[in-house]
Amino acid sequence: MKKFEKMSDSEMEIMKVIWELAAPVTVAQLLDIFESRKWKTQTMATFLSRLTDKGFLNVTKNKKPNIYIPAVTEQKYHQLEAQNLLNLMYDGSLQNFLSALHGGEKINITEVEELKKWFEGAAKDE
Numbered sequence: 322m323k324k325f326e327k328m329s330d331s332e333m334e335i336m337k338v339i340w341e342l343a344a345p346v347t348v349a350q351l352l353d354i355f356e357s358r359k360w361k362t363q364t365m366a367t368f369l370s371r372l373t374d375k376g377f378l379n380v381t382k383n384k385k386p387n388i389y390i391p392a393v394t395e396q397k398y399h400q401l402e403a404q405n406l407l408n409l410m411y412d413g414s415l416q417n418f419l420s421a422l423h424g425g426e427k428i429n430i431t432e433v434e435e436l437k438k439w440f441e442g443a444a445k446d447e
């Protein structure tokens with residue numbers, strides 16, 4: 322995947338439906354699902370094109386209608402988004418992020434122990 326680009330709220334709404342369906346989809350199917358939004362065919366096609374350009378969808382154009390399938394899982398997207406946030410705002414430092422998240426206040430010993438266990442488990446997975 323090229324440089325990470327965050328999804329817009331509407332793009333995320335569409336991707337959540339696509340991930341939930343867990344099957345290839347067409348513009349027409351998505352328009353039916355989002356009927357209450359009253360989006361036009363071109364609007365949906367634009368969203369799908371953007372998602373494809375950002376690397377989140379793959380499209381099969383050799384058949385009509387075009388078929389769209391996820392290029393990343395929802396979990397992978399959230400992982401990419403979190404890593405991007407960490408890099409942009411905290412220079413890639415988890416310590417800086419946790420410090421900001423906790424407001425600079427001291428954490429209690431229970432939280433320290435839980436974090437230690439979590440980090441030890443994560444290190445074993447590598």
